[in-house]
Amino acid sequence: MEENKKEIILDPWGYSSIEDYDKLFTLFGIRPFKEVIHYFENPSILMKRGIVFGHRDFDVVLRAFKEGKKVTLLTGFMPSGKLHFGHKALFDQIIYYQKQGFHINLALADIEAYSVRKVERKETIRLAIEEYVANAIALGLEKKNLRIYFQSATKPAYYRLIQMFSQKVTMAEMTAIYGDLTPGKIVSVFTQAADILHPMLEEFGGYDYVFVPVGADQDPHIRFTRDISDRFSSELGFRRPASTYHRFMTGLDGGKMSSSRPESAIFLSDPPEIVVKKLNNALTGGRATIEEQKRLGGEPLKCAIYEMYLYHLMPNDKDLLDIFMRCRRGELLCGEDKKLAIEKTLKFLDDHRKKLEQAKDVAESYIEEIPKF
Ligand code: SF4
Known part of the structure; x- marks a missing residue:
């Protein structure tokens, strides 16, 4: 098993080598999306065509949503470059879920862009507004049932979570999930965990469930955050976040599709x-x-x-x-x-x-x- 795991590298900040997506089911416990597609009357083309291919606990969230529980989608964009068709695929999913009646929380990951990609602050803020938010609106994102926030500009309780999370995790646990980490990446990891879990706090809406649509390379963040939510379940009432996974578009040249290329x-x-x-x-x-x-x-x-x-x-x-x-x-x-x-x-x-x-x-x-x- 360990030998097999080496064949797939999931690096949320770099190159992820996934040749066979089915291996993610056996190696990382991701479940096939086809198990849950029947919950949707009109599945999106990305769902029908297997581009959204996997999930964790999405069935739990969809059942809860049908029962009238408070559910929000949470996802984020790192504003470090121009928007391409690979990003559009995620926007299309968000807009689809908004049309199905889900509340949307969108994080503009400016802390991550600054600490990991080293993008200058003013430029990150400009890109977030002019590239990411404007394009999302142009693609069909509506104002209702929506909250868009910058990681560096929200309420104090969000930052309190980052400090609290850092107290219940060891460096060895982080290394086991992410490999070597720089201080900037450590900040980014805790910030992302706060992104995913904070909507369950009363002052951010008190959502019963959060689900996170991501590219398969972001699964380390999901696993890390699910562990943290377990550790704060009695203190803060967190439930494990659910997730869905989509395949990456291949680059036009056959390599990775990336803003930097x-x-x-x-x-x-x-x-x-x-x-x-x-x-x-x-x-x-x-x-x-x-x-x-x-x-x-x-x-x-x-x-x-x-x-x-x-x-x-x-x-x-x-x-x-x-x-x-x-x-x-x-x-x-x-x-x-x-x-x-x-x-x-x-x-x-x-x-x-x-x-x-x-x-x-x-x-x-x-x-x-x-x-x-
Ligand atoms: S571009 Fe060529 S290979 Fe690609 S789908 Fe069209 S005909 Fe087929």
């Missing part, structure tokens, strides 16, 4: 000529020659263009299946298919840009308090 992602602010260039250069599952492609068919499951359809551009399942089958049968060639992907992406971004301009004017009004420095 502009060629790996389409940013929601990319101008049309850059989008065209990036999609034309994207790695596909196409064969070396047209003759081979026609004979053997392409490999959509290894293709960045197909991923764009799967996550974002093709909500209709029949259309998606049609692309998949024509690609597999060698009836569709990559050049032709890229043209379609470019057309769809430009159309989406053109609409989005207009909404974003309006959203920028109101973004600050969505945030609880904006830190002064």
Whole structure:
């Protein structure tokens, strides 16, 4: 078992190597999302298509929600770069849950951006408002049933939690979950635990349950926070937070999709000529020659263009299946298919840009308090 665990590195701040998501079920105790999908009348495309693939205790939360208990979603964004389509997938989930009637708590992880990514304070605050909050509004996040806060600007009880948590954890326990930690990462870990658990305090809404949609690489934070919640269950009435896990989008170049590697992602602010260039250069599952492609068919499951359809551009399942089958049968060639992907992406971004301009004017009004420095 330990030998197997070494094959998967879950690093919340760096590169996570997950080739086989099913291994997360046996190695880390994450449960398959298909167990809980029946709770949703109209599951989102990310759920139906297996992009949201796993959960911890989400069934408990969904049952409680049906019984009328107070439930909130909590998730956070580290404002350290521009927003790309990988981030959009998480925003799409948040907006979906908001439409299902869940309350949303959104943390702007400026402490983490400062202490781990070393982003200058003013820039972090600007990115949080203009990139993250404005884009979320443009994508459809509504003001009702929503709280957006900066980690560095909320009520004192939140910071009290960070101090209390640090007293009940040993360095050995942290190292066992995270490996080597810098002081900045230690601060960030306790801050994230406070993010996840503080909505259960009366002054932050007194929610009975919190669930956290995250990328699979964030599972160490979830495991750590669930341990902490057990230790404070009688003192503060905490319940273990639940979580859901989604797959990462692969970068356009086949590597990790990341804000720090502009060629790996389409940013929601990319101008049309850059989008065209990036999609034309994207790695596909196409064969070396047209003759081979026609004979053997392409490999959509290894293709960045197909991923764009799967996550974002093709909500209709029949259309998606049609692309998949024509690609597999060698009836569709990559050049032709890229043209379609470019057309769809430009159309989406053109609409989005207009909404974003309006959203920028109101973004600050969505945030609880904006830190002064
Ligand atoms: S035909 Fe389309 S889906 Fe198939 S490999 Fe080429 S770009 Fe990808």
